[in-house]
Amino acid sequence: MFYFLAADDNKMERVWLSQPWKWLAVEIRKETETRIKYFSMRGNILKELQYIFQNEMQYVESRLQNMFVEIMSSTEDYKIQLTSKEEYTEDQITAILKEMAQKPKSVAFRLPPDKQLTHSIPRQIAEKRAIVIYDHETYFCVARDDEILDCLLIEMGCNEIETIDLKKGELDLYFLGFAHADHHPNLQDVEVNLSNTSNKCVFVWRGRKKVDASDLIESFKRKCTKVQIVFKSVNAESPTVWTNLAIDFMFESKSKLKQGYLQHFDKLRHDKDKDRPRYCALEHSDNNIWLYSPEDEECVTRLKSDIEASISKHCVRKGLLDVPAMKDLLQKHHLQCITKKDTIICTEDLNVDIVKILSKIATVDQLAKPNGNRFQYS
DSSP, rough: OEEEOOOOOSSSSTTTEEOSSSSSEEEETTTTTOEEEEEEOSTTHHHHHHHHHHHHHHHHHHHHHTTEEEEEOOOEEEEEEEEEEEEHHHHHHHHHHHHHHHSSSSEEEEEOOTTTOOOSSSHHTTTTSSSEEEETTEEEESSSSSSHHHHHHHTTEEEEEEEEOOOTOOOOOOTGGGSSOOOTTEEEEEEEEEEESSSEEEEESSSSSSSHHHHHHHHHHHHSSEEEEOOOOOTTTTHHHHHHHHHHHEEEEEEEESSHHHHHHHHHTOOOSSSSSSSOEEETTTTEEEEEESSSSSHHHHHHHHHTSEEEEOOOOTGGGHHHHHHHHHHGGGGGGEEEEEEEEEEEGGGHHHHHHHHHHHHEEEEEEEOEEEEOOO
């Protein structure tokens, strides 16, 4: 769909707008005869023919080179008389005119009630390389070729807008900075709108759309750095089990983080003392966790290490989770932790408080190798 984003308060008639032809009358006559064949053309190709006969007479003469073309026009119609040495049928002339109508490029749009066209004549119309026909609240732009048509639409302030629904579980384009990336020189604006009911991405083009939105999204994803988040196993612990616990703690859905971990993740990537990617997103699939970012691979790798150290696992003996001080702590920080049987999964900044409480009532052995984020209590 097309919108005009520029408005003009000047109410004067736009003299550069063309009035539409209602029909094209054609008379065919053989030089040696006085009999005249007459027919008229209407329909979709009339706008293209109007442009050709108004601005491209050299092309008309090259296509009708065996005929003498006489033009007799009025406000609402256009009449041409074709005189030739040979006899032409209505079907032959119609076929030629239809073929001629394929040469120019065109697009139609309606103007929103709160917008108006500029009074200044567009350069492409002044140079007779395009026309804009106004017919029943619809504007028909016809130009010599695609490039001129695009220039005309851009100069008139015309924007084609494409809105697409992002699939559920789609990689988070908002956090990847999709709206701020350079996708195409003719793309004026991109908005990623996220809500509880729908996820939409809006593309505003200068003039006509040049690339499908889905293709731009896929191209952007391919350019992103993708690294796997690996929570290393300790002793006989299965890496898959540890990763699945992390997934339960971190993710609400395939690509949506739970509020508690999202807040912690934001702290990691916005740490002013560290060089971390501004735009990045996490996703899990097939028991793996992936980090994506359009930024420098080196700073993405540093953030990967931060994430791998951002979660701690506390294994306790039965009953320790029911200690009043521990229950109060877990309730107070319920967004920062989860419990699975006799295990606490939490963000690493909660470790000090948990160890402080449990070390008073149990013997703690911090498993410092290979990561310092596994704790065993007995």
